[in-house]
Amino acid sequence: MRIDILTLFPEMFESPLSHSILKRTQETGIVDIVLTNIRDFATDNYRKVDDKPYGGGPGMVMMPGPVFDCFEYVEKLSPEKGRVILLTPQGQKFNQAKSVELSAEKRLVLIAGKYEGFDERIRTGLGAEQISIGDYVLSGGELAAMIIIDAVVRLLAGALGDEDSPKDDSFSAGLLEYPQYTRPEVFRGMKVPDILLSGDHGKIAQWRRRQAIERTKKWRPDLLGDNKKE
Ligand code: 6GU
Numbered sequence: 001m002r003i004d005i006l007t008l009f010p011e012m013f014e015s016p017l018s019h020s021i022l023k024r025t026q027e028t029g030i031v032d033i034v035l036t037n038i039r040d041f042a043t044d045n046y047r048k049v050d051d052k053p054y055g056g057g058p059g060m061v062m063m064p065g066p067v068f069d070c071f072e073y074v075e076k077l078s079p080e081k082g083r084v085i086l087l088t089p090q091g092q093k094f095n096q097a098k099s100v101e102l103s104a105e106k107r108l109v110l111i112a113g114k115y116e117g118f119d120e121r122i123r124t125g126l127g128a129e130q131i132s133i134g135d136y137v138l139s140g141g142e143l144a145a146m147i148i149i150d151a152v153v154r155l156l157a158g159a160l161g162d163e164d165s166p167k168d169d170s171f172s173a174g175l176l177e178y179p180q181y182t183r184p185e186v187f188r189g190m191k192v193p194d195i196l197l198s199g200d201h202g203k204i205a206q207w208r209r210r211q212a213i214e215r216t217k218k219w220r221p222d223l224l225g226d227n228k229k230e
Contacts, residue, residue, distance in 0.1 A: 001105065001156055002032045004074045004082070005145055006067065007112040008049060010035040012142045022150060025159050033149070034077065038062075041069040050115045059116030067111065067122050074109060082107030084128040086118065087141025087148075091130030094148060096171035098131070102148070103155035110148065112141030174223055175216045178208035 005013065013035055016022060025031045039047050043065060050060040075082075083105050092098070102108060111118075111128065123130065133144040153159055155166050170177040181192040195207045216223050 001030070001103075001153070002034070002078055002080060002082070002107045003149060003153075004077070004107070004109045005033065005035050005112065005149075006038050006070050006074060006110070007035065007142055007145070008038050008114050009112075009140070009142055010037050013146060016146045016150070021154050021159055025153050025156065028158070030156050030158050031153050034074075036070055036074050038066050038070045041066040041073065043069075053116070062113045062115055062118045062122065064119045064121045064125065067113075067118070068125065071109070071111070071126055078107060080107040082109045084109045084126055085111065085148075086123055086126075086128040086130045087112045087132075087144045088118065088130050089132045089135075089137050091132035093135070094131050094133045094144075094151075096151070096169065099148070099151040100155060100172075102152045108152070110141075110145045112145045114140040114142075171223075173212075175212040176220055176223070178211040179215075 007013070013033075017026065017033060022031075022033075026033060039049055042049050049063055049066045051063050053059070053061045071084075083102070085108060087110060111122070111126075122128070131144070131148065133147050138144060160166060166172065168177065181196060185192050185197070193207075195203060198204070
């Protein structure tokens with residue numbers, strides 16, 4: 001997969017992309033992540049990329065010119081068309097299903113904005129879909145882009161050590177994950193459940209399933225109801 005990120009703050013991505021799975025998947029060629037600075041496409045001497053909103057109001061708005069020019073440059077870096085995603089709190093809420101959907105794409109083009117928002121013509125003119133990571137406002141789309149990249153890339157074939165593990169993730173089956181234990185068998189008086197030491201794989205699978213259902217009921221009942229949209 002190729003992921004292009006258009007941002008005013010490419011440096012923000014350096015550390016998250018240089019560790020763990022995101023580091024390894026780039027090194028092994030599972031994913032190619034390319035950062036492009038929108039400010040490089042500003043046309044005036046001050047490298048201006050934002051301006052006051054027409055009609056008045058607080059804050060600054062991302063100008064369409066630099067974003068369009070940046071996008072058209074990035075588009076030509078690879079023959080694959082790619083899915084164009086604008087990071088904004090107005091977007092559809094990101095979840096595991098969306099993550100699975102995006103992991104099937106050959107190319108993603110993520111556009112992260114700062115300031116109060118994007119000039120509306122960026123969304124309409126680029127035919128971009130919008131994604132939000134939750135109902136709160138961040139100071140920019142960069143952190144949201146990193147979260148989406150992390151959630152998507154770990155699903156790519158070969159990204160995780162154990163090929164089976166994404167299937168057991170919380171949310172994959174619409175349930176939270178069952179409780180996990182590792183050594184020691186007794187820690188500060190707290191014992192690992194006997195069933196997990198029994199060696200009976202059928203019983204263990206049954207127990208885990210029940211536990212997953214119980215914790216989902218208790219902690220995230222919204223996942224079990226009709227209001228799955230959450
Ligand atoms: Cl994608 N961007 C911003 N600025 N705030 C957000 C968000 C995105 N998702 C939730 N809050």
